Amino acid sequence: MIEKVNPKHPDKISDCIAGAIVDLAYKKEDEPKIAVEVLIGHGVCHTIIETTVKFENKEIEEIIKRIAGNVKCDIMVVEQDEHLSKNQEDEIRCGDNGIFKGMPLTNEQIKLSKIAKDIYEKYPFDGKYILDKDRLIICQSNAKTEELKKLYPKAIINPLGEWIGGTNVDTGCTNRKLGSDMADSLTGGGLHGKDLSKADVSVNIYVFLKAQETKKEIKLSCAIGDTEIDGKPYGEIVKIAKEYIDSIGGFEEFAKWGLF
Template identity: 70%
Template sequence: MFEKVNPKHPDKIADCIAGSIVDLAYKEKDNPKIAVEVLIGHGICHVIIETDSKLNKEEIGEAIKRIAGDVIVDIKIVGQDIHLSNNQKEKIRCGDNGIFKGVPVNAEEKKLSLIAREIYSNYPYDGKYILDGDKLIICQSNVPTKILNSIYPKAVINPLGDWTGGFKVDTGATNRKLGSDMGRSVTGGGLHGKDLSKADVSVNIYAHLKAQEENREIELSCAIGDETVDGRPYSEIVEFARNYINSIGGFEEFAKWGLI
């Protein structure tokens, strides 16, 4: 059983906004420290940013409106906690506590991810999907149900009828769709809106990709300040994750679909 949502789901819009702000921080410096929380809905977007980077509120506002459209923007930027900042002064060390389990992606997760992307490529509006064995449930906004019925005749489609969706009728917040982003994997934190020093980003990416490579579950834990994870220098884990993020086009792109 697996649920997938697309990038126009309100929670994913929040993740994408957070990712775009992290991208701005990485344009400003090679190893920024940043954590972003986003709440969006009903015409307003609230953003709280903790960072050591010099970010421009106008650029942030432009990124928000590019992703979310014409919304009222409320931005709060504060400096990073001095103790967290000092943790990273001499070398790259683990920036947070965490537990992580990477799991090989199964056939059901692969199938639904492909279906979600296929629908989104033709209908880029708020949508969410469930696959449970042979049962496919499609909830897709702004598309007549009869059109989707013709494409997926065996699916349960829009059980309550046609709908509009989006953050005009719902709210979105960062890291509320980790099941969609990670499938059966487990994390103690969120994937989005954070720099690579945060284990929630780098160790999750590392555990996930190692699980695919070795076709087995990978269980890891770490504490803030750790210099090694899985027997490797933490700096290597960070570079491993950096290469992955760069390969897919940045943190905003990562936020659209997550790891699956």
């Protein structure tokens, strides 16, 4: 059983805004330190950014409006805590405590991911999808139910009727759809809105990739300040995660669908 939401779901809009701000941070600095939280809904987007990077509010507003449309922007940018900043002064160290479990994807999870992306290509609007063995549930806004029924005749489609969706119907918040992003993998933190020194990003990516390669469950934990995880220097974990993020086009692209 698995759920996926698409990039126009309010929670994913929040993730994408946070990801785009992290992308901007990496354009400004080689190794930025940043954590972004976004809450959006009903015409307002609240954004809190803790960072070493100097941003102009106008830059952040442009990102929010590009992704979310014409909303009121409430933006707060503060310097990252000095203790967290000092943790990274001498070398790349683990930037957070964390627990992580990477799991190989199942055929069911791969199948639903493809269904979600196929529907989104035709209907790029707020949508949520569930697959439980042979039971497929499709909730897709801005789409005719009969049209979807032709594509997926056995599916349960829009049980409450056709709907509009988006941030005027529901609120969105960063890192609220981790099940959709990670399938059966597990984390104590969130994937989105953080730089790669944060274990929530780098170690989660690392254990997921290792689980796909080995076809085995991978469990790891770390403490803030660790210089080694899974027998590797933490800098190597960060490098693997950075290569993955670069390969898919950046943190905003990563936020759209998560790890699968």
